[in-house]
Amino acid sequence: MDDQDAADLAALEESLWRPATRFDPVHLESVLADDFDEFGASGRLWTRDAALAMEAAPFGTELPLPDLRVRPLGEGAALLTYRSVTRWPDGARRSANRSSVWTRVDGRWRLRFHQGTPAEG
Numbered sequence: 001m002d003d004q005d006a007a008d009l010a011a012l013e014e015s016l017w018r019p020a021t022r023f024d025p026v027h028l029e030s031v032l033a034d035d036f037d038e039f040g041a042s043g044r045l046w047t048r049d050a051a052l053a054m055e056a057a058p059f060g061t062e063l064p065l066p067d068l069r070v071r072p073l074g075e076g077a078a079l080l081t082y083r084s085v086t087r088w089p090d091g092a093r094r095s096a097n098r099s100s101v102w103t104r105v106d107g108r109w110r111l112r113f114h115q116g117t118p119a120e121g
Helices: 003-015 025-031 048-053
Strands: 032-039 045-047 069-074 077-087 093-105 108-119
Touching (some): 003 077
Parallel strands (some): 032 108
Antiparallel strands (some): 032 045, 069 077, 077 093, 093 108
16 A cells, blocks of 8 residues: 555545535445444444435534544555544534445445444543
């Protein structure tokens, strides 16, 4: 994995925290792997279909993503870890420790798995 792969992965991960791309089905279809699953910080299991059907909701997330690290897992696979800090219109602020597994499919990165674990702060 080279520096360009790491930069591409960071940009893709951050795109999922920008409302304009988070709720864009065309973008999500190009980013989420066919077998994508997520264990959300809420405890909910999200499938690819559920993520694609999610209704837009306003939110703001601290970007760039704090403590983002990209670690190669082998040829064409990477683990991203970071902390998310999200603010909601009702004033709520939530932090979570996050991990994402990305694989290169047909020459482009696709998100296979994501997990969020609530965190203090």
